[in-house]
Amino acid sequence: MPVTVVKERYPSKVGEVILGAASAQGGTRTSVITVGGDKTLPFLQFEGIAENKPVIAMEVNDIVPPWNDALKANFAGVLDNPAAWARKCVQEFGADLIYLKLIGADPEGVNHSPEDCSRITREVLAAVGVPLIVCGCENAEKDNEVIAAVAESCAGENLLLGLAEQDNYKSIVAAAMVHKHSVIARSPLDINICKQLNILISEMGLPLNRIVIDPMIGGLGFGIEYAYSIMERIRLGSLGNDKMLSMPVICTVGYEANRAKEANVSAEEYPGWGELKDRAALWETLTASAILQAGANILIMRNPAAVKLVQDNIADLMEGN
């Protein structure tokens, strides 16, 4: 007996956001990326197409990051050189774009000045042709200075700038508007704040197609299911024509997966867990592949071995398109 495939019909789709700007648009990127545009739940291509494939942004820091040695070994020789690190991510590991996190700006740490941060960002821009995501050190006051400076010195590049949060969004949104960039709107695993923040940002005049949602996630084993349900609700909202939830979603996979004990302790300490090198890569891979199924459009990742596996996973999932 033939089986009738039941298909949902959705009135709307995920909005599209363009990252980066080529020379024709006033930037210097050799490639730009469009994310979003999905017309169905993740990878249900029999119902509607996933307009653009999910992309991977590899993380680069402005100072040597406090990561474990196994992870750092992948970037030996370039960890103190953000431009070289970024180039390696693109040329060797096939990163679609670069996520530059300016943790060195932290006033409690190295305390890079806004000018230092701008210079480093421009160096990374010069080293690679892919679009850039730039985030501060998560000290709100300092980030407002840093991101404003970066936005101005990279005007026209259409960077994806972070982070706009409910208590601190005005300076970064203003900087993005004036200097033609896009912003990441971050909410703490809370769909209502997520929507409200998007409303507040759009009320300032930034078009919806220049906002990307960071719903915050948990890593595998650390609350990933909460992230999954929030992201599913965001996707259903966008497909149901809720314009204030219709933006593409970015997820900090590398950060969350690598916070887990499972991605850090050695096999000597936990013999039953197997080698750290493989275990850590799989921890990040599984966090990423689960979050892809929840509707992530941009994955921020660290481990090149995980990046490779997730690239293959994405290629397989997009085959039905």
Add this chain to the structure above:
Amino acid sequence: MIIIGERINGMFTDIGEALRNKDPKPLQFWATKQEEGGAHYLDVNSGPAIPTGERPEAYKWMVQVIQEVSDLPLTLDSTNYNAIEEGLKLCKRPAMINSVPVERAKIERVFAMAIQYNAQVIGLTMDNKGIPKDAENRVAFALELVAAADEFGLYMEDLFIDPLILPCNVAQEHAPEVLEALRQIKTLADPAPRTVLGLSNVSQKSPDRRLINRTYLAMAMACGLDAAIMDANDDALIDVAATCEILLNKSVYADSYLKVFRTR
């Protein structure tokens, strides 16, 4: 919640006069004003202002002058299907046909026309003998409309069933029957047909019209009302619709939900 602005109707003095004088301004004024208020569709009804024979020309004119100022889709409201068809030919956006009762000849005319012009249909739960008193017979008519959608290939969500509310000051007993009918109509098919009411009818000639409209809208939405032909410029009524969407968990809550509901 789909809000269909009711104001462009020849029953209102200003619109009736505008139709007789071919003055586009009042129609255009209300098209813009209702859109600002929160309307998603504009109902267009010449009313008795235009003699039957002249209605096809009148509907063409109305559609044209409204589309000059508004991009909203139109709900062409008439018992004269030739007039509706003339209007449909000019609609820039898929329109809604308002309405068809459960009478075979009219069903054949309207559903075929809906398919031809990619229009949605409002079906009334009545026949030539009138409006049923109870929910059960309303639902029986609704089922015939659902069958007609199937027969003519109209997508079920493009069928809007109107279980017909009557003024509560003269036909109070209908109000709970309509609510029950709404509940049952949503179970007739999967995907379900959609539902609509001419909301303002419930408060005809009552002194507290707006309060009655607002209260009944909340009650009807809780029973499955998807759309209403209503006063799109009663701010509190729009607020009720927005709040019901939140309380029915149809829209995600945000502190500014009232404002967002209007900007959609």
